[in-house]
Amino acid sequence: GESVGLHLPTLSVQEGDNSIINCAYSNSASDYFIWYKQESGKGPQFIIDIRSNMDKRQGQRVTVLLNKTVKHLSLQIAATQPGDSAVYFCAEKKLYNFNKFYFGSGTKLNVKP
Amino acid sequence: EAGVTQFPSHSVIEKGQTVTLRCDPISGHDNLYWYRRVMGKEIKFLLHFVKESKQDESGMPNNRFLAERTGGTYSTLKVQPAELEDSGVYFCASSPRQSNSPLHFGNGTRLTVT
Numbered sequence: 001g002e003s004v005g006l007h008l009p010t011l012s013v014q015e016g017d018n019s020i021i022n023c024a025y026s027n028s029a030s031d032y033f034i035w036y037k038q039e040s041g042k043g044p045q046f047i048i049d050i051r052s053n054m055d056k057r058q059g060q061r062v063t064v065l066l067n068k069t070v071k072h073l074s075l076q077i078a079a080t081q082p083g084d085s086a087v088y089f090c091a092e093k094k095l096y097n098f099n100k101f102y103f104g105s106g107t108k109l110n111v112k113p
Numbered sequence: 114e115a116g117v118t119q120f121p122s123h124s125v126i127e128k129g130q131t132v133t134l135r136c137d138p139i140s141g142h143d144n145l146y147w148y149r150r151v152m153g154k155e156i157k158f159l160l161h162f163v164k165e166s167k168q169d170e171s172g173m174p175n176n177r178f179l180a181e182r183t184g185g186t187y188s189t190l191k192v193q194p195a196e197l198e199d200s201g202v203y204f205c206a207s208s209p210r211q212s213n214s215p216l217h218f219g220n221g222t223r224l225t226v227t
Contacts, residue, residue: 031213032213034215034216036218041220042220042221043117043119043204043206043218043219043220043221044156044204044216044218045218046215046216046217049215051213089155089156091156091216093213098144098161098163098168098169098212099144099146099161099208099212099213099214099216100146100158100161100169101158101216102158103148103155103156103157104155105153105154105155106155106156
């Protein structure tokens, strides 16, 4: 398997603050990246994706940044809310690899009210 | 549209027993994947079906695991005989045929082998 952010850190933030979750990947041939959110008892839920020909993509309250030079991916959540508390996974896919994704072990985000 | 559904949501079995997990993908999704998360570690790929054919089963741990997708619709993953280290959450995901499309996950089956 590929090494995609194999550590499971915990990030605690105050409600209303911005959150930044980081992920390192090892395969320079990866061409597509996704951030997933997993709440307790549920499956991973798609948040945002980015292709390797981009370095930034914005969604509603979320932004993904891709730095291919250092193989780093980050997820920024603006005005973090209690409902954002979950485990966040980054996932990468190699070029021409039929949507086979490699996942990291995740980051637990705790939002304090 | 109905999402990916998995059954059962939880299963507790004894070592040596057999368990069969079922996954119903989103209708029309040719791609079906099984993943597993063990002990809070990363979500690991097990195998990938395109319709009824196994495209990639490189992640299957050993021959105690058997996955099928007869008719290219739902899939089953059987563990026989189960071992303690098989405990974890088994996720199924599906995606359309197009490349670079996200996986849609079910809520998983939590398997506990005692």
